[in-house]
Amino acid sequence: MPAPTALLRRPEDLAEAQATPLPQDNGDDDIMVDATVTAASGQQNTQVQSRDAEMRIDEEGRPKFPPAKEVARKHIAETRKVLIPPHRITPLKSAWPKMYPPLVEHLKLQVRMNVKARAVEMRTSKFTTDSGALQKGEDFVKAFSLGFDVDDAIALLRLDDLYIETFEVKDVKTLNGEHLGRAIGRIAGKDGKTKFAIENASRTRVVLADQKIHILGGFRNIHIAREAICSLILGSPPGKVYGNLRTVASRMKERF
Template sequence: MPAPTALLRQPEELGEAASAPLPNNDQDDELILDAPEAIPSESTAMQVTGDADTEMHIDEEGRPRFAPAKNNDGVMRIESRKVPIPPHRMTPLKASWPKIYPPLVEHLKLQVRMNIKNKAVELRTSKHTTDTGALQKGEDFVKAFSLGFDVDDAIALLRLDDLYIETFEIKDVKTLNGEHMGRAIGRIAGKDGKTKFAIENASRTRVVLADSKIHILGGFKNIHIAREAIVSLILGSPPGKVYGNLRTVASRMKERF
């Protein structure tokens, strides 16, 4: 049976490529050996760049050891914050300004100015700022003073890391109107502020009564103790019962410390 014409014409269509001799085994070996030198692989390229930047050592357990990171002195980016000041706190701000800006400038290395026109305190980092959280600490400090805390109490926010400010309103606890609101504020403050001072001393916090808003400065657990006492007074508990609970809590806190 004759072969198909397509099979007979195939060598002619291939031309010289079909008739070219195959390479020897020696040529194959040369090509295989020369390939890595001609085209570097990704692993070798990465190794070269890695050796150029940092030298990596491996310990006895096979874990890599890297050189310590370089110290980054100063803040890389200059940032700014603006803290608005309520109108009724502008006069105390002007009077206490000589005590406010030294901690910000000397301790936190910030640039600060009081903008009387916009009624705000503007903070900005500089090349001398070393702490990355200095701007946030400075903002918290100025904000605490704007809420009504004393300068000496607000400075504690700069020196300690576990202090917070919690704000809530009397209406968040119980809806009161008219004279009922005034009586609730009177129960919290007490005669000549005795109740408020007792809460502060027992819970080791600072409390500010600003109309119907209440600001508490202190640690997380201390804020919880002061808030529970104030909520009890808002709901109508007699001050004597609240004093007894505060004495119990204060004695437990002394035992812990």
């Protein structure tokens, strides 16, 4: 019985079958891998590994990142001009060697005293790092122009929770003539003892400039000093005000 023709292979058929290429399957299961894709994925993996290496976790499980790199920013000069009252020009000249070092060395500002314009001019420089340096410098110079000492005004540069409040005697009660003078005298006291007592009890600084009263201190401390001064303006005897200040001072000591 002869063999099936399908199983018979001639030498020419075998050579032709080996020469013809195999058909490619275009099915969805096959994934073509490109060299560029492989290189990009490897680069992303290295970036992720480098980020993971940079990030560290402290004892409490919080991530710790390295400090950000400094980016060069375009410098824009800003200026401020603080006018000085005529009666504070002479104290400004005498205290100027003590005033400009904090502004120049601490805040990195450019400062000059314009005697002709009776003003202190300030300007930011490329060395200024604090965004609020110009405002702090203006508050410092304004505090001195209102009558505060340089040592008290410097506290505005070092502390952030200090404020200045200004009000007049007429804002509390309308007084004229001798009544106004007696009210101011009650606030100051003999040789300024009442004013010093208010400052020590409330931990503030008080300046009496004619009918205006300036208070430098924290928010709560300003409230305590203002209540004592308003009581004196309204006619309370100093002895009663001293008693209230002792009570308030003892409460403040217990609080702190």
